[in-house]
Amino acid sequence: MADTDFDYDLFVIGGGSGGVRAARVAAGEHGAKVALAEEDRYGGTCVIRGCVPKKLMVFASGYSDVVDEAKCFGWDLKQGPFDWHDFRYRLMKELDRLEQVYRKLLANSGVETFDQRARLRDAHTVELADGTTKTAKHILVATGGHPVRPDLPNADLGIVSDDIFHLEKLPKSLLIIGGGYIACEFACIMRGLGVEVTQYYRGAQILRGFDEEARGLVAESMRDSGIDLHTGTNIVEMSLASEREEGGQPTGSDATMGASAQQAADLRESAEGAKAGQSGPIWVKSTNGGEKVFDMVLFATGRDPSTHDMGLEDIGVKLGRRGEIEVDEYSQTAVPSVYAIGDVTDRVNLTPVAIREGMAFAETVFGGNPTPVDHELIPSAIFTQPEMGTVGLSEEDARDREPVEIYCTSFKPMQTAFAGKADRVLMKLVVSKETRVVLGCHIVAPHAGELIQMAGIAVKAKLTKEQFDATCAVHPTMSEELVTMRKPTRTA
Structure with a gap:
């Protein structure tokens, strides 16, 4: 039963894997009265715009070599073009199905849900987007993170990882900025789907922080697959290529990494659409002085915790340099009634870790068994x-x-x-x-x-x-x- 002084025993902000698991365990296993607010889609980064759709794209991209390899094993298969529209339709259908699974799991556990943004008014009060307020003995913040663009003029011309699943069509050429796992995964995916992929990373080697020998082999394999990987390279300037054409600044020749004659014609043709707010081919200049035009630019330059305008610091919750919520080993913040789990804490940003943090939180707060989160030796x-x-x-x-x-x-x-x-x-x-x-x-x-x-x-x-x-x-x-x-x- 809920404490009579509050509407709920627990109010969870965020419907991703960590928040949903914490809500379900608190309600279903410990009998707490629980509510959860989610402003976007249930399932969060992993299910809707991360692990799941990305892995399905990995599967799709892996079929590009099947025909040639099968011939070596005696099979005569026919190579057909990749149908992005058909794949994307099936992908979105699967994500819709999974979101409904999450909703049903919450409903079956007795969790009340609110499909709107929530922010903290005080240590025990949550304000919803419609202006109503709800009180809870405990509040759990599980709002995850979001991709960030670099501080660069015209950076809005590029897309981020959240956008890639919703493309109307695949680009012919793609520049990926970044060298972390998201950048490298999408470089391999898009190359496997037939896109010409160039990747810039400012560091000496991709996948910083991982074993040097292992990441070296991955980099070698990526180059062998046709990915034009440039380390020690970053983007310094970008604009719509059509605007440079109109401004009398040619993009150069192929020898100088510029646009071809056909590209130049395409740029002029797309100028009207670009002016109307639709992006067109993008001219990019890199730190090594090279210039080139790409159909699309993907920024995979990191993710920040989603804590903006949540009222956290106003009530005494401490945030780190990147906006991450500071917590102790039990996921408790500086405000005793407020806890946080998952990517919003920027500890180990992996879905299974967020789920384990959610379970440990429920066991600590509602199970009467203080359970620290084990972040050691995570595969x-x-x-x-x-x-x-x-x-x-x-x-x-x-x-x-x-x-x-x-x-x-x-x-x-x-x-x-x-x-x-x-x-x-x-x-x-x-x-x-x-x-x-x-x-x-x-x-x-x-x-x-x-x-x-x-x-x-x-x-x-x-x-x-x-x-x-x-x-x-x-x-x-x-x-x-x-x-x-x-x-x-x-x-x-």
């Missing part, structure tokens, strides 16, 4: 082509902490080698010299996300290299290398 995957799976310490981080042995192998897997392809995979273990515990595992291979889930169990359990070795190999598989590497490749 994750990057859905590039090939995928990267990782858990634990990279070689670089591990050797900064203690002496380690590195067990690593890179080879052509059976399937692609038989088809005459140059694709390579990587299997890597980082092992403590002193304790023999496997500190990290890194895989670059098809289906690495599936493989790292199993390896993550072993690393989380702090198994030793000898326990890996004592496990019989499954042959013939790529992953058998994880239990058959007997001699270290190097020590550090």
Whole structure:
């Protein structure tokens, strides 16, 4: 039963995976009276504009090589054009279905929902967009994050990751700005769907923070697939190409990374539409002095927590430099009645982590069992082509902490080698010299996300290299290398 002084025991702001799980557990398992407000679509970033639609696009892009590879195995298949409109229709239909699943899960748990924006008035009061207020003994903020554009003139001409699922048609050419996992995943996706992809990243190597050897192989594979990847490069200027044409500033020739004659004609033809507020081809100048015209520019330059205009600081909730809500190990803010979970806290921005934080919150507040969130040894995957799976310490981080042995192998897997392809995979273990515990595992291979889930169990359990070795190999598989590497490749 709800505290008689409040409308609810718990009011959740945000209908993503973390907020929905917390609401369901509090109401369904602990009998709390719970309400939830969501201003957009239920399912949040993961279901609506992140993990799920992106992974379906990964699947779609993976079929581009099937015909050629199948021929090597005796099949005569016909290559057809990719139908973006048909795929997008099916994609949106699936997202609609999943949103309804989330709504039903909340309703079946007895959670009252409000389809509107909510902000905090005080430590126990939430104000909805229609002006009504609701009180709750506890408030949980689970508003997630949002993609950001760089501070650059005309940056609004580019799209962000939220937009890519709603394109009316695929561009012929795409420039992606950024080198994180979102940038790299979409570079591989769009290349697989037939788009000419160029990628600029200001750093020396993509996927900063991940194992150096693993990310190096991913970068090599991306270039081999036809992605024009430029590291140490950033965008310094952009505008509608049609405006430069009208202004008498030619975009240059192919030799200077400029527009072709046909592109120039297309630009002039699109000028009227561009003036009406519709974007057209975009001229870009990079830090290396190159100039080029692209059909579209995608900014994948990071995400910020969604805390703007929520009244958080007005009631005493502390925010970090990027707007993230500061919380303790129990997800509690500086205001005792207010908690926060998921990407809005900018701890570990992964959907399964937000879900676990939501469950820990419910167990702490409504289960009477204070449960800190465990953020150690979380496996994750990057859905590039090939995928990267990782858990634990990279070689670089591990050797900064203690002496380690590195067990690593890179080879052509059976399937692609038989088809005459140059694709390579990587299997890597980082092992403590002193304790023999496997500190990290890194895989670059098809289906690495599936493989790292199993390896993550072993690393989380702090198994030793000898326990890996004592496990019989499954042959013939790529992953058998994880239990058959007997001699270290190097020590550090």
